[in-house]
Amino acid sequence: MKRFARVLLVILLATTGLALAAPAEATPYCGIAWGSLQKYSAATSIGSITGVRAGRHACYDRLVIDVAGKVDGYEVQYLPKRTTSKAEFAHLQITVDAAMIDPAGNFTFGSDNNFVLTGFSKYRTFRAVRGGGLMKNSGISLDVRARLPFRVFTLDGPGSGSRLVVDVAHRW
Template sequence: MRRAFLSVVLLVSAFLIVPASPATAAPYCGIVWGSLEKSAPYLSQAPVVNVRTGRHSCYDRLVIDVAGDVGGYTVGYVPVVVQDGSGFEIPTRGGAALQVTVDDPSYDANYQATYSPANPLELRNVSGYRTFRQVVFAGSFEGYTSVGIGVRARLPFRVFTLDGPGTSSRLVVDVAHRW
């Protein structure tokens, strides 16, 4: 009986000494962005001049360069990326698609193109990226320019703007590698 009592005491003591594991794990790379649509309204006439991508340790990045102040934007997951003006569907590789619309044209005041990609269905080579699968140009219509991103899955993303260099600015979209 004494042995049984001692065994129970030791077992209970072990539970009191071993720390409990947290109910939820810490977020991946500290990312707490979420995957719901993000937007900021503001129409600008500053033209889009370039689209770039980059790889980082915790996310893949898309940058839209604007010659002036970035207008507003709308970024969100969609069933399929659609072309501005026509509504033509643009399929993208991956398990999910992000539509990025910046409230800036990709043409100047004389309607001359300021951004005209050689291959609208492959704006940048994203092979080897952990999250991006394809980046497509969805056009520019009535002061709005859209880019589609085919991503591995519906993952958290953030959107922000940066000033510079000079009088230029940038719209930045980061998509996490995982939750």
């Protein structure tokens, strides 16, 4: 009798166009499956940082580091949380294998070996960006509201330059 009921159910579903619901699988938010572990490239870069800027997107906040020349060497990782007078943030340390001065000793970005980006009050993830560097490696501190998934990649251009891009998701 049970077998007859199953066969009848299958015939009924097939003739009515209905289907049995498959178990729902959890899908990553906005398709994001990046993770929060260290990301790096051990290649050697040739160039200097000429700009750092941030942008907001629907599913993540983006930090772009402009380099005059090719950027290949970098390391991005979470460090222990940083506490400020107002809140506790997750701390992404970005090390770029690129200087912030040109061969003549002129600053290519920032001044006195330091820079700070402000205006993140409307960002969902970013809280603060600061950095500095002289000869070979430049360090950039990116404070985010929590330890969230991130990805890192490079883009060519504009011109003979390149960009290091760090995207941090709004949530897991």
